[in-house]
Structures are given as C-alpha cells and as structure tokens.
Amino acid sequence: MIDLQTFMLALGVGNTAFALLMAGYMRGAAGNPALRTWMWARLSSGLAQICCWAAPHLGLPLAEEFAAFGWVGGVALELASYCVFFGFGNWRRILAPATVAALLIVAAAIVARASRAQMTQVVAVIVALFATGAATILLRPQPGAPLLQRIIGVNDALFAIAIWTWMGVANGGLGTFDANPVYGFAYLASYLLMIVNGFGFLLLCKLKDDQRMQRLATIDGLTDMLNRRAFFERAERARQAALRMRKPIALMMLDLDHFKQLNDSFGHACGDDALRLFADTARATLRGNDVMGRLGGEEFALAMPGTSLAGAQFAAERLRNAVAEAPPPACAATCRMTVSIGLVMIDPHEELTAALARADHALYAAKTGGRNRVEIGAPLLRRA
Structure with a gap:
C-alpha cells in the first residue's frame, strides 16, 4: 500500500x-x-x-x-x-x-x-x-x-x-x-x-x-526566400515531378537593375532594404507551388511547375510590373527599383543547371537590351 x-x-x-x-x-x-x-x-x-x-x-x-x-x-x-x-x-x-x-x-x-x-x-x-x-x-x-x-x-x-x-x-x-x-x-x-x-x-x-x-x-536570412542550396534541391524535385507527369516547367533568372549603384550611393543597409522589398513584392505575385530562391547578391531564380511559355511570360511581366510600381525603399526615395528577367522552358531531357545557364544567357540579353524587361531564351537545340 x-x-x-x-x-x-x-x-x-x-x-x-x-x-x-x-x-x-x-x-x-x-x-x-x-x-x-x-x-x-x-x-x-x-x-x-x-x-x-x-x-x-x-x-x-x-x-x-x-x-x-x-x-x-x-x-x-x-x-x-x-x-x-x-x-x-x-x-x-x-x-x-x-x-x-x-x-x-x-x-x-x-x-x-x-x-x-x-x-x-x-x-x-x-x-x-x-x-x-x-x-x-x-x-x-x-x-x-x-x-x-x-x-x-x-x-x-x-x-x-x-x-x-x-x-x-x-x-x-x-x-x-x-x-x-x-x-x-x-x-x-x-x-x-x-x-x-x-x-x-x-x-x-x-x-x-x-x-x-x-x-x-x-532559408536566406535577409529575404526569407530559399537559399541557393535549397532552391536547387526543390527546383530539381519540381523538374523531376514535371518530367514524370509530362507537364511543362518554366525557369527564370532575375536580377535587380543598377543594384551596385544603389549600394554605392546609399550604403549596404539600403541595399538590404531593397532586396527585402523585392522579395516581399515577388511573394505577393507568386503561386503557392512556385519555387523561388536567392542565388546570391541581387540574383534570384524562379521555377514555375505546370506553366506553359505563355503563362510564364505573363507571370514574368506581372512580376516585373509589380516591382516597377512598388514604392522605393525609404532610404532611397529617389530611386526606382526595376528587375530584368530571363525566361526559358526546361526541356524534358535537360538538366537543371543547363536550363539555368540558358536562363542566365537570356537575363544577360535583357540587361544589355535596356533592363526592366523580360527576355525569352532560345529553346534547347537537339542534335539530329
């Protein structure tokens, strides 16, 4: 007892x-x-x-x-x-x-x-x-x-x-x-x-x-987006799933325009504010299954599963316009923030890194073509 x-x-x-x-x-x-x-x-x-x-x-x-x-x-x-x-x-x-x-x-x-x-x-x-x-x-x-x-x-x-x-x-x-x-x-x-x-x-x-x-x-500590490693992992999973289900998947490379000038003129803290503002603007325009990450600096990548070229182009333009219309950071009220975007469709037989290289090439074309624009990359050429 x-x-x-x-x-x-x-x-x-x-x-x-x-x-x-x-x-x-x-x-x-x-x-x-x-x-x-x-x-x-x-x-x-x-x-x-x-x-x-x-x-x-x-x-x-x-x-x-x-x-x-x-x-x-x-x-x-x-x-x-x-x-x-x-x-x-x-x-x-x-x-x-x-x-x-x-x-x-x-x-x-x-x-x-x-x-x-x-x-x-x-x-x-x-x-x-x-x-x-x-x-x-x-x-x-x-x-x-x-x-x-x-x-x-x-x-x-x-x-x-x-x-x-x-x-x-x-x-x-x-x-x-x-x-x-x-x-x-x-x-x-x-x-x-x-x-x-x-x-x-x-x-x-x-x-x-x-x-x-x-x-x-x-997660990237500054923007609350996926960091580089996590983006590659999730984007690769999305690519594999799209391949199994025979659905298209779009890929974009995005870069803030004149970001170095912003940093040099107003300081790195102001540049950080601009990056956070861009990330918040992007999140407000994306779908729940879109995969977006910060690759480094002012460079971002976005994978859109189940999206055709026309749909991806529409989404890219909507994002570009949203960034251009967003209020500038308080630390740089005279600066207008814009983004350049390179867009490609991932080929079923293409690796993610190869598609990113094509998207990066399209991004370079958008930059040299005047910035604040969406450039569609050339499709993957297959050998006969």
Whole structure:
C-alpha cells in the first residue's frame, strides 16, 4: 500500500532528477530561456514535494510551509515557461500579479494557522488554476501545432481535472491508493504529469530548435526566400515531378537593375532594404507551388511547375510590373527599383543547371537590351 507521503517522495525525486537532467542538457546546447525556466519549475516542484515527505518524518513545520510556496512557484514557473516558449509579449503583466496573489494567499493561510488539510486544499486550488491555464495555452487553436504539444496540453488538462475531482469528491483528504480510487486517480495523474511533461517539454524545445536549424539551413536570412542550396534541391524535385507527369516547367533568372549603384550611393543597409522589398513584392505575385530562391547578391531564380511559355511570360511581366510600381525603399526615395528577367522552358531531357545557364544567357540579353524587361531564351537545340 502506497501512502501520500511515499508518493510525494517519488514525485520529488523524479522532478528533481528532471531538473538536473535539463541542466546537463543545457550545458551542451544553445541557450533556451523557456527550457531554463522549465528547469527551475521542475526543481521548485521537486523540492516542495520532498519537503512534503520530510515534514512529518522530521517534525519540521517550516518544511511544510516551504512546500506550499514551492508548489505555487513551480506551477507558476511552468506556466511562464510556456509563455516564453510561444513568445507571448505581455505575459508578465498577467502572470506576475497572479503569482504574487497566489503566494500572498498561501502566506495568509500560514499566518491564520490553517490546518494541514486546509493548506492542502488552498495549494491544490492554486495548482489546479495554473494547470488549467497551461492546458489552455497548449490546446488553444493553433495551425500546425505539433502533436507533442497537444499531448502535453491534454496531460495538463487531465491533471487539473484530477485535482478538481479530488477536491470535490474527497474534500482534500489524505489517503492511499487502495483506500479511495479518487486518490489513486489524482496521484497517478501527478506521476503521469511529471513523466510526460518532463520529457515532453524537453523534446518540444528540441523540436523547435531543430526546426530553427532547418530554417537556417534552407532559408536566406535577409529575404526569407530559399537559399541557393535549397532552391536547387526543390527546383530539381519540381523538374523531376514535371518530367514524370509530362507537364511543362518554366525557369527564370532575375536580377535587380543598377543594384551596385544603389549600394554605392546609399550604403549596404539600403541595399538590404531593397532586396527585402523585392522579395516581399515577388511573394505577393507568386503561386503557392512556385519555387523561388536567392542565388546570391541581387540574383534570384524562379521555377514555375505546370506553366506553359505563355503563362510564364505573363507571370514574368506581372512580376516585373509589380516591382516597377512598388514604392522605393525609404532610404532611397529617389530611386526606382526595376528587375530584368530571363525566361526559358526546361526541356524534358535537360538538366537543371543547363536550363539555368540558358536562363542566365537570356537575363544577360535583357540587361544589355535596356533592363526592366523580360527576355525569352532560345529553346534547347537537339542534335539530329
């Protein structure tokens, strides 16, 4: 038969071990404020639970009082870690006063010399409220939310329900697993919370870090477009798919006109603004399945799967006009930004690099022909 005190010891040791595990993980990883806050939450909860176990065994009333504050601090820090993880802007304005109010309630109960059962009820209500807040954050409607996030949210919700059930049915009493199934449900929910949330949040932070690293490896940091390597990979996949489905695919090379003069006259920061403006303008005119990337400097490439020559020419002219009509960068209000475009259709028997070379040749023709124009490259000549 497992009583509450033994269970508190198990929870305390487990949460403290999780805190140490996360501390060790963070020493070899990039700084993660959310994970650091979570570590302190686990440590606070773990020490509180160990104090709950130690208080009756060692006869230390102060241990129970510390445990009450530790419980509240732990769940508040856990909720704070979620807010930091999701990048909420004004979370401190809400959570900080709520945490102070909860701690003052605990302090008032201690001053009023509340019994152990009464103190348990006070802390349980506070913990349940914070757990409900955590579940609300994790389970809120959010496009693309990972399954792991939902699992942690459901776990927090079940934990809050377990506490409310325990308060309503058992009146905050203390017992054992065998004495009352309500106790068993609440205690097991607590242990499940420790295991799932402990490993779950660690994995959730790692998943976010992996996604960030994947983005850094594939996205150009200045324009938020595909970088050179990622463009070649995705454009090649698009070419292969078009070949299998026997559909056309168009390819363009694009270059901002007089970009060197802009950099020399107004500085590289202004040139960066012009590149971002061009990228935003291009994104607004492209389809969802178009593949566009920055190859370097002011040079971009665009692959348009399933597009005929006439359709690609129309799209290129629309993009050219959109760039010409876009407001100039604020740093160079007197400059008009334009783009030259070289367009080719990729032959079914042609490699992507060869098609890019033809598109680049057409781009050169557009540049020498006066700029701010679309030049269609000659089709691939096949040997007889």
